Amino acid sequence: MEIVTLDYESFFDNECTLSKLSALEYINHPKFEVQSVSVKVGEHYTDVLWGEAQIRRAFSKFNWNQYALLAHNNSGFDCYISAYIFGIKPKLWLDTAAMARPIHAKTCGVSLKALSEFYADELRALGINPVKDNTALMNTKGRRYEEFTAEEK
DSSP states (O other): OEEEEEEEEEOOOSSSSTTTSOHHHHHTSTTOOEEEEEEEETTSOOEEEEHHHHHHHHHTTOOGGGEEEEETTIIIIIHHIIIIITOOOOSEEEEHHHHHHHHHTTTTOSSHHHHHHHTHHHHHHTTOOOOOOOHHHHHTTTOOGGGSOTTTO
């Protein structure tokens, strides 16, 4: 079974945010929209899909019951977008935050930032920059997908 790894980016502002709403309240908020998703199928390169229309077209080509779907916090957030917004029903759900919890919950924590810092040397050895840069994400706060410039897409 091949693994599809994904990470969604979505609209957020001071009102429509996971810091104030549960994951289900957030994805059902009138302002909510999926703006992009990074997708990696097996060992292939990572693709970034922009806008719900492009994401739906790409996801419609998958026979999801043949794939495992992996994401960080997949049991608490990304799975809701996959299931409720895109109707995805994979053969298996995988959650890297849940996988890290038994080992790292009481040490470094299970956020992507904390885990990236903890495994920085190993990530660098694989050619992966362990520093999470939120600059682009913060520049999209309060902005709808149609407001993004061509350079941002």
